[in-house]
Amino acid sequence: MKWKKLGKVFDPTKYTLPNNCKEFAQSPQTLVFDDFVRIYFSTRERDESTGKFLSHIAFVDMDKHFQHVLRISTDTVIKLGELGTFDEHGIFPVNVVRHENKILAYTCGWSRRVSVSVETSTGIAYSNDNGVTFQKMGNGPVLTSSLNEPFLVGDSFVCVYENTWHMWYIYGTRWIDNNVEEAARVYKIGHATSSDGINWKKEGRQIISDVLNEDECQALPTVVRHNDKYHLYFCYREAIGFRKNKERGYRLGYAWSEDLVNWVREDAGAGIGFSEDEWDSDMQCYPHIFKCNDKIYLLYNGNEFGRYGFGIAVLEN
Amino acid sequence: MFTWKKLGRVFNPAEIEGKSWLHEFAQAPSVLVFDDFVRVYFSCRPLPDANGQYVSYSAFVDLNRKNLFEIVNIAEQPIFSLGARGTFDEFGTYPTSVIRKGNDLMAFYAGWTRCESVPFNVAIGAATSYDDGVTFKKLGSGPVLSYSVNEPFILSGPKIRRFNGKWYLFYIAGAKWIDNNGKPEPVYKLRMAVSDDGIDWNKLDKDLIESKIEENEAQASPDVFFYNNKYHLFFCYRYSLNFRGKENGYRIGYASSTDLINWTRNDSKAGIDVSADGWDSEMISYPHVFELDGTIYMFYLGNQVGRFGFGLAKLEGELL
Numbered sequence A: 001m002k003w004k005k006l007g008k009v010f011d012p013t014k015y016t017l018p019n020n021c022k023e024f025a026q027s028p029q030t031l032v033f034d035d036f037v038r039i040y041f042s043t044r045e046r047d048e049s050t051g052k053f054l055s056h057i058a059f060v061d062m063d064k065h066f067q068h069v070l071r072i073s074t075d076t077v078i079k080l081g082e083l084g085t086f087d088e089h090g091i092f093p094v095n096v097v098r099h100e101n102k103i104l105a106y107t108c109g110w111s112r113r114v115s116v117s118v119e120t121s122t123g124i125a126y127s128n129d130n131g132v133t134f135q136k137m138g139n140g141p142v143l144t145s146s147l148n149e150p151f152l153v154g155d156s157f158v159c160v161y162e163n164t165w166h167m168w169y170i171y172g173t174r175w176i177d178n179n180v181e182e183a184a185r186v187y188k189i190g191h192a193t194s195s196d197g198i199n200w201k202k203e204g205r206q207i208i209s210d211v212l213n214e215d216e217c218q219a220l221p222t223v224v225r226h227n228d229k230y231h232l233y234f235c236y237r238e239a240i241g242f243r244k245n246k247e248r249g250y251r252l253g254y255a256w257s258e259d260l261v262n263w264v265r266e267d268a269g270a271g272i273g274f275s276e277d278e279w280d281s282d283m284q285c286y287p288h289i290f291k292c293n294d295k296i297y298l299l300y301n302g303n304e305f306g307r308y309g310f311g312i313a314v315l316e317n
Numbered sequence B: 001m002f003t004w005k006k007l008g009r010v011f012n013p014a015e016i017e018g019k020s021w022l023h024e025f026a027q028a029p030s031v032l033v034f035d036d037f038v039r040v041y042f043s044c045r046p047l048p049d050a051n052g053q054y055v056s057y058s059a060f061v062d063l064n065r066k067n068l069f070e071i072v073n074i075a076e077q078p079i080f081s082l083g084a085r086g087t088f089d090e091f092g093t094y095p096t097s098v099i100r101k102g103n104d105l106m107a108f109y110a111g112w113t114r115c116e117s118v119p120f121n122v123a124i125g126a127a128t129s130y131d132d133g134v135t136f137k138k139l140g141s142g143p144v145l146s147y148s149v150n151e152p153f154i155l156s157g158p159k160i161r162r163f164n165g166k167w168y169l170f171y172i173a174g175a176k177w178i179d180n181n182g183k184p185e186p187v188y189k190l191r192m193a194v195s196d197d198g199i200d201w202n203k204l205d206k207d208l209i210e211s212k213i214e215e216n217e218a219q220a221s222p223d224v225f226f227y228n229n230k231y232h233l234f235f236c237y238r239y240s241l242n243f244r245g246k247e248n249g250y251r252i253g254y255a256s257s258t259d260l261i262n263w264t265r266n267d268s269k270a271g272i273d274v275s276a277d278g279w280d281s282e283m284i285s286y287p288h289v290f291e292l293d294g295t296i297y298m299f300y301l302g303n304q305v306g307r308f309g310f311g312l313a314k315l316e317g318e319l320l
Helices: none
Strands: A003-010 A026-032 A037-046 A053-062 A069-072 A091-099 A102-112 A117-125 A151-161 A164-176 A183-196 A198-204 A218-228 A230-235 A252-259 A283-293 A295-301 A310-315 B005-010 B024-033 B037-046 B058-062 B067-075 B091-103 B106-114 B120-129 B153-163 B168-180 B185-195 B201-203 B220-228 B228-239 B250-259 B285-292 B295-301 B310-316
Touching: A026 A091, A026 A295, A037 A091, A053 A091, A091 A151, A091 B228, A102 A151, A151 A218, A164 A218, A183 A230, A183 B201, A230 A283, A252 A283, B005 B037, B005 B067, B024 B091, B024 B285, B024 B295, B024 B310, B037 B067, B037 B091, B058 B091, B091 B120, B091 B310, B153 B185, B153 B220, B168 B220, B220 B285, B228 B285
Parallel strands: A117 A151, A183 A218, A218 A283, B091 B153, B120 B153, B185 B220
Antiparallel strands: A003 A310, A026 A037, A037 A053, A053 A069, A091 A102, A102 A117, A151 A164, A164 A183, A183 A198, A218 A230, A230 A252, A283 A295, A295 A310, B005 B310, B024 B037, B037 B058, B058 B067, B091 B106, B106 B120, B153 B168, B168 B185, B185 B201, B220 B228, B228 B250, B285 B295, B295 B310
């Protein structure tokens, strides 16, 4: 794979965002329309009661050459959950799927814990207004913890291939006590299938092998079918010390498959790397691949986990 | 109406010495009958930590089958350890329900974690015993029954049963948290799931019984007992707020069914209530009904939801 970088296309600090959000446009994901592309992202409000962040979903509509911002959401796209629910303290990220004239969203809901910082699960919501707002199916998650995936289920990415719904997602394997920082999480990429997009059966295994070590954290899988192969991009990092140290921070990983079962990890074939002295020179994360005007694009975040926006690349071959 | 004759308190944790994990509380009793004794699983607590917060463990006491008021053995250790950091059962394992599976045993238990905006969340775990229920090995570090679209939190109070070749798990699921001026209180309702193997579960996805005293009535301990061609469901229920005293506290309710799906609630048949004085004078809760040598018994909790142990009642007359 070979990607041509088109640069950063959206900087959240230059716009007024809904829900009192400032900075952060994380995990951009698209819904493609005839004459524009709606790009959802997660942005942050400071929770005055605790000083912690609340992540909200917002969107920006861009022209199909990603040169112009046409519109930014002005209202709440998906409400955060009620007291005690899985998505009470944030939704980050969201994956929006158009299927048979329906538009649905798979959300990653965040709620805070005491002994660890957070727990997450995947929720589902529907839109009846072309993706401007979404209503949840219920107060609970559609995919969550299970016997061997004990916590931190999220980052769902959904595609329908040959009438089967496929979900790639992440699940936690352990929380590491350490004396460097608060308990650090480890998560891996899993896969589930469904006949209706609602009732899911987990495959129950880590589908992408580790390259760093067994505590490698793998996040935000995104899959595209191209030239009779499935291509899966994700980001990965070390479990500890990843926020400030470039060598330990997020970068993009890549794997391919011919059957959606066996995946060959081949980061060297990802075809995209850090720039020098630019917005994505220290970190690359939260990739999202989509098709638009017969081209394949890759949205992703750069330094500081997308604090200053996201950029885009186009597949060259 | 059924007629239960109270036989008195069977187990008082305050009388047990030398077990720091069994300081007080003996909650949610459930039995496993052996040839010579009846093993009663229950959940208990050590002293609270410096912040006043409890953890809970599950353990058992063995009672003489011929005289249920005679303790013949007490667990040396809790039957499972608490979960690793960040897991669903890091701060408690309560309640527990045990069933035989071939030569082994399976336990279903509720695991507790602590949250920031509400005090806790609960999901249901499973474990297997190869030594007649003295120790259990967890099936995984995560829950066997977790949250779903219409069961958003607090999956607790599991009671495992097998009827007609299928596994049935009766449990509670949270419906909402009431803010209660910053001291949130949960509302939960009786639910059920069905399985072929005890591991993969299909939720019925509806409340088993309607609420009676108020919309936010909290229901717990769905204890199902098959007798005289009917399924008898004893449970407990309380008001949503100010329930820690006599007035709004737990009482025992009753419903029956012939198909395990459609239940007719009729609390006036339950036939057991608080006593005029003593250890169960303010509330009674967590009923567990079982048959032993031709007699039908009920274990239940008294004041402060089992803080002072559990007692026994005996059915007089028929369970129809």
